[in-house]
Amino acid sequence: MSWHLDQDQLHRYANHTADDVTAMSVEAHLTHCAHCRDRLPTDDAWLESSWADLRDIVDRPRLGPVERLLGVMGVREGTAKLLAATPALYRAWLIATVVVLIAALTLAHEVPRGTLLFSFTAPIVPLIGVALAYGRGVDPAHTLTSVTPWAGYPLLLMRTCAVLVPALLLCTVAAILMPSSATLYEAVFWLLPALAMVAGCLTLSRWMHLSLAGGIVAVGWVLTVGIMALEGVDPLLLFSSTAQGCWAIALTLLTVAIVLRVRTA
Amino acid sequence: MSGVEGASGVSARGLVRTYGTRRALDGIDLDLGPGVTGLLGRNGAGKTTLMRCLSTDLEISDGELRVLDRSPERSTERTEIRRNMGYLPQNPSFYPHFTAFGLLDYMAVLKDLGGRRERHEEVRRALRRVDLYDRRHSRIRRLSGGMRQRLGLATALLGDPRLLLLDEPTVGLDPEQRIRFRDLVSELAVRSTVVLSTHQIEDVAALCRRVVCLDGGRIIFDGSPGELVDRARGRVWEQDTRPEEGVTSWRLADGRHRVLLPVGAPAPEPAPPGRVAVEPSLEDAYLLLTGAVGGGR
Numbered sequence: 369m370s371w372h373l374d375q376d377q378l379h380r381y382a383n384h385t386a387d388d389v390t391a392m393s394v395e396a397h398l399t400h401c402a403h404c405r406d407r408l409p410t411d412d413a414w415l416e417s418s419w420a421d422l423r424d425i426v427d428r429p430r431l432g433p434v435e436r437l438l439g440v441m442g443v444r445e446g447t448a449k450l451l452a453a454t455p456a457l458y459r460a461w462l463i464a465t466v467v468v469l470i471a472a473l474t475l476a477h478e479v480p481r482g483t484l485l486f487s488f489t490a491p492i493v494p495l496i497g498v499a500l501a502y503g504r505g506v507d508p509a510h511t512l513t514s515v516t517p518w519a520g521y522p523l524l525l526m527r528t529c530a531v532l533v534p535a536l537l538l539c540t541v542a543a544i545l546m547p548s549s550a551t552l553y554e555a556v557f558w559l560l561p562a563l564a565m566v567a568g569c570l571t572l573s574r575w576m577h578l579s580l581a582g583g584i585v586a587v588g589w590v591l592t593v594g595i596m597a598l599e600g601v602d603p604l605l606l607f608s609s610t611a612q613g614c615w616a617i618a619l620t621l622l623t624v625a626i627v628l629r630v631r632t633a
Numbered sequence: 634m635s636g637v638e639g640a641s642g643v644s645a646r647g648l649v650r651t652y653g654t655r656r657a658l659d660g661i662d663l664d665l666g667p668g669v670t671g672l673l674g675r676n677g678a679g680k681t682t683l684m685r686c687l688s689t690d691l692e693i694s695d696g697e698l699r700v701l702d703r704s705p706e707r708s709t710e711r712t713e714i715r716r717n718m719g720y721l722p723q724n725p726s727f728y729p730h731f732t733a734f735g736l737l738d739y740m741a742v743l744k745d746l747g748g749r750r751e752r753h754e755e756v757r758r759a760l761r762r763v764d765l766y767d768r769r770h771s772r773i774r775r776l777s778g779g780m781r782q783r784l785g786l787a788t789a790l791l792g793d794p795r796l797l798l799l800d801e802p803t804v805g806l807d808p809e810q811r812i813r814f815r816d817l818v819s820e821l822a823v824r825s826t827v828v829l830s831t832h833q834i835e836d837v838a839a840l841c842r843r844v845v846c847l848d849g850g851r852i853i854f855d856g857s858p859g860e861l862v863d864r865a866r867g868r869v870w871e872q873d874t875r876p877e878e879g880v881t882s883w884r885l886a887d888g889r890h891r892v893l894l895p896v897g898a899p900a901p902e903p904a905p906p907g908r909v910a911v912e913p914s915l916e917d918a919y920l921l922l923t924g925a926v927g928g929g930r
Contacts, residue, residue, distance in 0.1 A: 424750050427757070429734050429770065445749055446742040453728065453739050508729075509736075511722040512788055515688045516743035517715045523743070 373397060373404045382409045450523065451530045461497045462534060468493070469542040476546050483546050487604065488593050490543065490558035492586050494535035495565045498528050499582020521630045524578065528570065536562075557607045560615035565589060567622035574629060642666040642826045643687055643796070647696035650682050650850075657682040659850035660696070669822045671837035671858075672830040673919055674847035680830040681723055683847065684800045687828065688720040701796055714796075716745060719789030723800040723830075725781075729774035733765055733784055736773060740788045759787040762817055764810070778805040786814070790821075797827045803836055815839050834916040844915075846922055854922055858915050865913035865921050868894040873907035881920055893921050 373381075373394060380386040381394040398405050431439070438448035472489055475482035513519055539558060565585050572581035596603040605611060648661035658679050674680045685691040686698065689705040701717055703710035727736055737756040746752045760766040763783040768776065776784065782805045789797060799818070803811050818827055818840055831837060837844060837858065844861055846854040854861060871889050876882050881893040889907065894900060913921075 420750060420754060423757075424753050427769075428753065429732060429738070449739055449742050453731075508726045511690075512720075512725055512727070512740065512785070513743055515690050515715055515718070515720045516740065517712045517745050518743040519715070 372401065373407075375407075378404065378408055447526070450518070450526060461500050461531075465493050465497065465535065465538055469538055473542055473545055484604075486542060486546060487558065487607065488589075490539045491561040491565060492589055493539055494532050494562050495569055495582055495586055495589075497531035497535050498566050498569055499579045499586075521626075524570065524573070525626075525630070528566065532563075532566065557612070560612055560619060561589075561606065564615045564619040564622065567619055567626060571622050571625050571629075642701070643828075644699045645696065646698075648683075648686065648693055648698055649695035650679075650686055650691060651694045657850050658686065658693075661850075661852060663845065663852070663855075665826050665828065665843075667822065667824060667826050668842050669818060669827040669829055669840045670843045670845060671841035672828055672845050672847065673832075673834070673837060675923055678847040679850040680847055681800055682850075684720075684722075684798050684828065684830050687796075688718065688722075688798050689714055690720070690722075716792070717794055718796045718798065719791065719794035720798045721785050721789040721800060721802050724804075725785035725788075727773045727781065727784065729772065731773050732770050733760065733773060733776065733780075733787075734769040736784065737787055737791065741791050744792050746792050755791060759790045762790055763787045764813060779807060779810060782806060783810065795825050797821060797825055798830075799827065800830045801832070802829065803831065803833050811836070834914075834919055838915040846919065848923060861918045861922065862913055862915055864896070865893070865918035867910065868896065868921060869913040869917045870894075870908050870910045872905040872909070874905050876905065877901070891917075893917055895924065896921060 377386070377390065377394055381391055381398075384391075386394060398408065432452055434452040435448045438451060439445065443451070468489055469486070472482075472486035475485050507513065513523070536559070539562070540556065543556065543558065569578070569582045569585045572584065576584075593603045593606070596605070643663060643665040645661050645663040648658055648663070649656060650658040661679075661683065672680050672683065682691065686693050686705075687700055689700070689711050692706070698705060700714045703714050705711045705714055731739065734756060737759055738752060741752040741756055746755050757766065757769075760769050763786050765780060765783055765787060768780065773781065773784065782802070786799070786802055789799065797818075803814055806814060815836065818829070821827060822840075829836065829840065842857060844854065844856065844858050845852055846861075869891070871885065871891050873889055875884070875890050876892045880895070880898075882890050885891055891911075
């Protein structure tokens with residue numbers, strides 16, 4: 369290049385004060401002249417920030433479907449990442465839940481008293497999901513994640529919500545499709561025991577691994593139902609209005625215990 | 634930024650950690666500052682338990698522990714420690730379906746490392762430091778053992794931690810990668826406290842200006858590598874014949890035997906054929922310290 373831009377031309381171009389014709393001429397020259405490009409005053413911070421933006425757009429990994437869906441629903445990007453990263457066992461649990469609920473529905477429609485399977489399965493479906501979602505021995509990356517600022521109750525409660533939302537939705541849909549489901553009560557009678565058992569599991573996790581806590585509560589439920597059946601007591605009493613009151617009290621107390629634990633941990 | 638930014642190191646007084654009735658750590662007194670400290674000891678000596686206590690993964694049973702001038706027993710202070718600490722556990726495992734980038738990004742979210750762009754920049758920086766940038770979009774299940782180990786190291790490096798706890802970090806690394814690792818750790822140790830728990834004595838010899846040896850949950854040596862080697866001076870020799878049983882020895886490539894004479898034991902007389910005193914290595918000194926008995930008959 370035999371000629372170069374003078375300082376005034378460069379200054380006016382950089383400050384957007386050059387007229388259109390001059391600006392186009394300067395721009396055409398700069399395209400071919402490295403010397404003048406080097407003399408062009410630049411905002412290094414802005415340039416670096418722009419490059420960083422560009423790098424991030426080009427190099428950003430593709431989001432998975434769950435993360436995208438959560439983003440569309442307005443969930444914060446970081447939170448969506450934490451929720452979507454729940455271990456693969458969570459997905460296995462979700463598939464198993466759908467299979468169990470379809471089986472329960474089929475039985476309920478085909479077999480006399482077939483709704484009993486649903487009655488005693490629905491309350492522990494969310495519990496098993498919570499127990500499998502997080503914890504040493506279940507979460508493969510637990511040794512890495514357990515010493516991060518998010519570890520402990522914050523992550524546990526977030527993942528519990530991630531499990532409870534689909535579990536409660538699926539169980540509610542199944543309950544509505546039950547042949548006997550004519551009233552609101554018949555659609556949600558399992559809800560309070562389910563939530564109380566999840567709260568019990570979270571409370572117990574203070575002293576033991578979450579999966580063990582979930583196992584203990586689930587076994588307790590199955591044993592209670594079994595013993596009542598063996599003793600000739602109708603296990604459906606576990607869903608009576610008196611029992612629902614007891615479940616509500618238990619849920620309240622356990623929730624208070626969890627909140628206190630989170631605040632004082 | 635919190636006060637942790639300028640803080641570094643670890644201070645432990647009478648640290649005890651029990652599992653049931655077994656005392657895995659039995660009264661540890663330790664002060665660590667910037668630089669690399671090597672943690673040596675046999676399997677079951679308490680190294681990993683100590684690392685887990687320092688990392689806030691395990692609660693201590695008794696004693697006093699401060700990490701980065703904070704108490705791990707208080708929730709808010711524990712969170713501050715975790716924000717400024719990197720921990721590579723022994724045999725880390727990952728979500729195999731994640732990509733290398735995805736895992737680090739997930740860990741960066743858990744470490745509260747800012748918005749998406751800053752986080753991604755930090756992830757790229759960590760991947761470059763462990764030479765995995767070109768494999769950033771590979772699924773972890775497709776990475777070799779050495780690459781996974783480097784990925785674990787990258788998770789520990791996120792956020793430029795003031796305290797870096799590395800438990801067996803060079804397992805599975807090839808010689809070239811180990812040199813890169815040493816270079817990286819030396820660079821980090823200029824301003825951060827690095828604790829390196831390992832069985833790789835050569836890593837300790839190359840990196841550490843201080844060595845802490847554990848046995849039975851207690852500290853049996855705390856000093857420089859040179860001081861540890863001095864203890865072995867005059868107690869290491871090579872000879873033509875295999876020594877008597879009960880003495881640590883091994884056969885060398887040239888058919889001679891390297892012999893370590895336990896501290897306090899008299900040298901056998903008359904001298905075995907071909908006996909020549911040799912300069913002890915750090916490994917010799919460590920073996921003498923722990924009273925390891927190998928070779929022999």
